[in-house]
Amino acid sequence: MDASRARLPLGRIVLVAGGLVVLVLLGRVAGAALPGFAAAVERSGVWGPIVFVLGYAAATVAFVPGSVLTLAAGAIFGLAKGTVYVLVAATLGSSIAFLVGRYLARGAVERRVRSNPRFAAIDRAVAAEGRRFVFLLRLSPVVPFNVLNYALGLTSVRFGDYLVASLGMIPGTLLYVYYGKLAGDLATVAGGAGVEKGAGYWAVLILGLVATVGVTMLVTRASRRALHQAEDG
Numbered sequence: 001m002d003a004s005r006a007r008l009p010l011g012r013i014v015l016v017a018g019g020l021v022v023l024v025l026l027g028r029v030a031g032a033a034l035p036g037f038a039a040a041v042e043r044s045g046v047w048g049p050i051v052f053v054l055g056y057a058a059a060t061v062a063f064v065p066g067s068v069l070t071l072a073a074g075a076i077f078g079l080a081k082g083t084v085y086v087l088v089a090a091t092l093g094s095s096i097a098f099l100v101g102r103y104l105a106r107g108a109v110e111r112r113v114r115s116n117p118r119f120a121a122i123d124r125a126v127a128a129e130g131r132r133f134v135f136l137l138r139l140s141p142v143v144p145f146n147v148l149n150y151a152l153g154l155t156s157v158r159f160g161d162y163l164v165a166s167l168g169m170i171p172g173t174l175l176y177v178y179y180g181k182l183a184g185d186l187a188t189v190a191g192g193a194g195v196e197k198g199a200g201y202w203a204v205l206i207l208g209l210v211a212t213v214g215v216t217m218l219v220t221r222a223s224r225r226a227l228h229q230a231e232d233g
Contacts, residue, residue: 038072048076053089060093061100063146067176074180082177083170090173091166094149098162101153123156129218130161136214138168139207171207 041052056069073082126133
């Protein structure tokens with residue numbers, strides 16, 4: 001009985017890791033189909049926003065980079081609607097990924113937490129600062145968006161805080177949708193038109209770097225405080 005329990009976490013970890021590898025491989029394959037999907041959205045008429053949101057959410061879960069679709073949203077829907085649709089789609093997809101990480105792999109993390117008071121203290125510290133922690137990570141360009149969604153599911157950050165902190169996606173989303181609108185043509189976007197490195201680009205980049213420093217300081221301070229509390233306890 002004890003041996004089977006010991007093997008269970010390892011088996012689940014292997015299963016989750018294998019699943020993530022499959023998602024990454026599928027994401028690479030699906031990435032090549034993004035221009036075709038964007039064209040299909042443009043041809044969908046009144047159903048276009050629904051098709052776009054569902055496709056974007058699925059792409060997020062499948063590790064497909066969303067930059068092309070975000071640019072396409074600006075070209076197809078314009079700045080205001082494109083930004084709203086991308087935010088809804090990205091929040092939906094990231095929430096699904098978060099819940100997958102939470103319910104498929106969090107159990108193994110919790111066992112680790114229970115066996116190590118110091119690790120448990122750090123986990124609680126991250127949860128206590130959850131909203132600010134996730135918000136700053138959303139602004140930061142350091143951690144890839146699709147990886148971050150699953151990784152945050154392994155922490156004890158509350159799902160409600162995770163959703164609210166999705167507002168951190170607004171600056172980057174606005175930038176990409178705006179440049180997609182400037183391109184004005186889906187064929188240009190699908191052909192690989194990137195984001196021009198103008199004032200808006202550098203402003204968002206600087207904001208992201210400041211957020212990276214901020215989240216590092218926040219976690220370091222909270223973890224140090226939690227570790228002192230654990231040692232005193």
